[in-house]
Amino acid sequence: MTVPLASYLLVALILFCIGLYGALTKRNAVIVMLSMELMLNAVNINLVAFAKFGAFANLTGQIFSLFSITLAAAEVAVGLAILISLYRNRRTVNVDEMDLLKR
Amino acid sequence: MMSSAWLIPLLPLAAFLLLVAFGRQLKESSAYIGILATLAAFVLALGTFFERFAAGAENYYFAFQWLTFGEKVIDMGFEVNQLNAMMLVIVTFVSLLVHIYSKGYMHGDERFPVFYSYLALFTFSMLGLVISPNLLQVYIFWELVGVCSFLLVGFYFYKPEAKAAAKKAFIVTRIGDVGLFIGISLIFWYTGSFNFADIFTALQNGVMESWQITLVGILIFIGAVGKSGQFPLHTWLPDAMEGPTPVSALIHAATMVAAGVYLVAVMFPLYQASVDASLVVAYIGGFTAIFAASIGLTQRDIKRVLAYSTVSQLGYMMLALGMASVAGYVAGTFHLMTHAFFKALLFLAAGSVIHAVHTQDIFEMGGLFKKMRITGTVFLIGCLSIAGIFPFAGYWSKEEILGAVYNEGHLGLFAVGVIAAFFTAFYMFRLFFATFTGESADDTKKVHESPLVMTVPMILLAVLAVVAGFINTPGNPILGHWLTEGMAGAEEAHHAPFWISIVATLVSLFGIFLAWLMYGKKSVARDVIAAPFPWLYQLSYRKYYIDELYDNVIVRPLRVFGEFLTMVDVYIIDGLVKLVGAFTKELGHAGARVQNGQIQTYGVIAFLGIVLLVIGLTFGRGYLG
Numbered sequence: 001m002t003v004p005l006a007s008y009l010l011v012a013l014i015l016f017c018i019g020l021y022g023a024l025t026k027r028n029a030v031i032v033m034l035s036m037e038l039m040l041n042a043v044n045i046n047l048v049a050f051a052k053f054g055a056f057a058n059l060t061g062q063i064f065s066l067f068s069i070t071l072a073a074a075e076v077a078v079g080l081a082i083l084i085s086l087y088r089n090r091r092t093v094n095v096d097e098m099d100l101l102k103r
Numbered sequence: 104m105m106s107s108a109w110l111i112p113l114l115p116l117a118a119f120l121l122l123v124a125f126g127r128q129l130k131e132s133s134a135y136i137g138i139l140a141t142l143a144a145f146v147l148a149l150g151t152f153f154e155r156f157a158a159g160a161e162n163y164y165f166a167f168q169w170l171t172f173g174e175k176v177i178d179m180g181f182e183v184n185q186l187n188a189m190m191l192v193i194v195t196f197v198s199l200l201v202h203i204y205s206k207g208y209m210h211g212d213e214r215f216p217v218f219y220s221y222l223a224l225f226t227f228s229m230l231g232l233v234i235s236p237n238l239l240q241v242y243i244f245w246e247l248v249g250v251c252s253f254l255l256v257g258f259y260f261y262k263p264e265a266k267a268a269a270k271k272a273f274i275v276t277r278i279g280d281v282g283l284f285i286g287i288s289l290i291f292w293y294t295g296s297f298n299f300a301d302i303f304t305a306l307q308n309g310v311m312e313s314w315q316i317t318l319v320g321i322l323i324f325i326g327a328v329g330k331s332g333q334f335p336l337h338t339w340l341p342d343a344m345e346g347p348t349p350v351s352a353l354i355h356a357a358t359m360v361a362a363g364v365y366l367v368a369v370m371f372p373l374y375q376a377s378v379d380a381s382l383v384v385a386y387i388g389g390f391t392a393i394f395a396a397s398i399g400l401t402q403r404d405i406k407r408v409l410a411y412s413t414v415s416q417l418g419y420m421m422l423a424l425g426m427a428s429v430a431g432y433v434a435g436t437f438h439l440m441t442h443a444f445f446k447a448l449l450f451l452a453a454g455s456v457i458h459a460v461h462t463q464d465i466f467e468m469g470g471l472f473k474k475m476r477i478t479g480t481v482f483l484i485g486c487l488s489i490a491g492i493f494p495f496a497g498y499w500s501k502e503e504i505l506g507a508v509y510n511e512g513h514l515g516l517f518a519v520g521v522i523a524a525f526f527t528a529f530y531m532f533r534l535f536f537a538t539f540t541g542e543s544a545d546d547t548k549k550v551h552e553s554p555l556v557m558t559v560p561m562i563l564l565a566v567l568a569v570v571a572g573f574i575n576t577p578g579n580p581i582l583g584h585w586l587t588e589g590m591a592g593a594e595e596a597h598h599a600p601f602w603i604s605i606v607a608t609l610v611s612l613f614g615i616f617l618a619w620l621m622y623g624k625k626s627v628a629r630d631v632i633a634a635p636f637p638w639l640y641q642l643s644y645r646k647y648y649i650d651e652l653y654d655n656v657i658v659r660p661l662r663v664f665g666e667f668l669t670m671v672d673v674y675i676i677d678g679l680v681k682l683v684g685a686f687t688k689e690l691g692h693a694g695a696r697v698q699n700g701q702i703q704t705y706g707v708i709a710f711l712g713i714v715l716l717v718i719g720l721t722f723g724r725g726y727l728g
Binding site: 020023024025032095096098099100101102 | 698699700701702703706707710
């Protein structure tokens with residue numbers, strides 16, 4: 001029994017939406033970064049699914065997803081560094097309170 | 104001289120302009136400009152009059168085209184006919200005397216030049232009205248005269264009563280003016296012209312149906328009712344006494360209020376053509392005559408009594424004109440002339456008294472004859488004239504009126520006229536005896552005669568109040584024949600029976616005698632009628648409660664309606680406008696909430712934007728298939 005392509009894409013979509021919701025509504029910056037990881041993982045699932053079932057089924061999709069994971073890791077490192085420096089400056093990780101752009 | 108009659112109104116207009124420009128520097132010398140202008144106008148008017156009066160003279164008419172719509176043309180110009188010429192002399196003469204008198208009366212007033220400028224403007228307006236050859240021009244000057252009356256009555260504008268009186272005068276006459284305007288428009292519609300000559304030709308040719316003639320006649324008379332203070336639009340005249348006394352003499356005795364009578368006289372062929380309209384004129388005139396006289400019986404303010412007297416005498420004039428007979432026409436216009444003289448005289452004399460004793464209540468005066476002989480004498484002459492005693496001017500004109508009424512068979516109106524004559528004699532001599540005879544109510548006040556500049560005009564008017572009647576006696580009706588030259592039915596009008604003059608004189612003498620008993624000799628109690636019938640006295644003293652009636656029935660509901668409309672304006676109309684503003688403001692607030700500097704908000708907006716874009720592209724001509 002094969003799982004159709006649509007299921008993989010749907011799972012990825014649901015994951016992406018959950019990640020998007022978290023990124024846009026959670027107050028704690030760490031959770032926001034977590035949600036962003038979720039979104040990146042969803043994209044990875046999409047890539048692997050198309051590597052198997054897509055129009056031009058190729059191994060390139062899986063290789064691409066490896067690159068994506070690497071980049072995500074690097075990005076998290078930088079993001080956490082920014083977060084710690086923000087915390088040291090403002091004593092809070094509440095994204096609601098970071099509204100200097102308002103001026 | 105007749106061809107330069109157009110200069111007559113322009114001289115006072117020039118005085119007005121000069122006074123407006125230079126009055127403040129001139130101060131009390133402004134009187135000379137006004138006096139000079141009216142003197143020149145008077146001389147010109149005399150010249151015009153004598154030229155027209157000469158045997159074989161013709162009417163003079165000049166007009167130029169002012170507006171044209173299609174084939175209809177409206178002219179502006181002037182004409183001189185018998186009635187005009189007489190009115191020109193009356194208006195310029197009384198105006199001249201009032202100008203001279205005011206130099207003394209208004210001496211010391213801060214707004215002296217303003218007063219003279221208003222007087223000049225008024226004289227211009229009245230003279231312009233009198234020489235107008237068509238109804239539209241008459242209406243223009245009619246409104247101008249109303250404006251001047253407003254300005255002059257409200258001259259002491261810092262007094263709330265004067266302000267209210269000025270507004271009342273203007274608004275009440277405006278009600279009449281609406282009727283006049285509708286009448287003028289209807290005439291233009293029916294006959295195609297505003298010109299008197301054209302209208303009368305159209306009347307003769309039977310262009311208008313009889314109901315149309317009646318309607319127009321009544322509407323034009325409504326205008327006259329407003330301006331001449333006939334019932335029910337009489338309420339403004341007594342209140343207009345808030346203005347300075349020279350104003351009362353000029354406007355509310357001799358000239359402006361005569362404009363209504365003048366209008367009816369000018370449109371006389373219209374009233375001759377409609378029995379119903381002239382009956383309306385006659386009945387309202389007759390009723391007003393007795394109604395106003397009955398109010399004048401109890402008033403205490405010297406100027407109010409004279410004001411009600413004016414209303415009553417104007418009623419007599421309307422009564423005469425309403426007879427629609429040649430005799431009535433002559434009687435009405437003759438009385439207009441004599442009334443102008445003796446009423447102006449009475450007002451000027453009253454002003455002289457007020458100037459001296461600083462009160463207007465006749466029961467605070469008394470014994471003034473010894474201290475103010477000239478004023479007292481001329482006032483007596485005025486009273487005798489208005490009461491219709493032989494051989495003063497009022498006798499001849501009043502007798503003509505009563506005779507004309509009797510000859511047309513209106514016995515009810517004739518009785519009304521006789522009773523009103525009794526009232527007239529009574530209240531005028533009540534005024535005289537209370538003011539000038541007896542003991543002074545307050546001996547400590549120093550009272551002295553008025554200066555020459557005030558007494559000379561009064562003396563001149565007194566002379567006229569004595570002799571002016573002789574130009575139209577039944578044995579030698581010079582004025583009558585001249586006025587009605589060329590008028591339909593101007594053949595030898597039958598004279599009234601002689602007993603009428605006897606009855607009228609007896610009635611007046613009885614009125615004088617009763618007034619003497621009550622106020623001169625004081626042998627009959629003042630309240631001989633008031634005590635047993637207090638309600639009668641109250642009705643008369645409170646002016647039959649007409650002012651209160653109008654206040655409750657018309658003014659208050661209108662005011663409530665006005666408040667209601669204000670609510671509509673404030674809440675509904677302004678509300679709608681404010682709604683638009685509020686909506687925009689809320690939109691702005693919503694937009695401001697988006698700009699809060701938080702990344703997550705911006706992220707939401709960006710996401711929404713992408714969604715909208717994708718939807719748009721999918722359902723547009725995007726990546727479908």
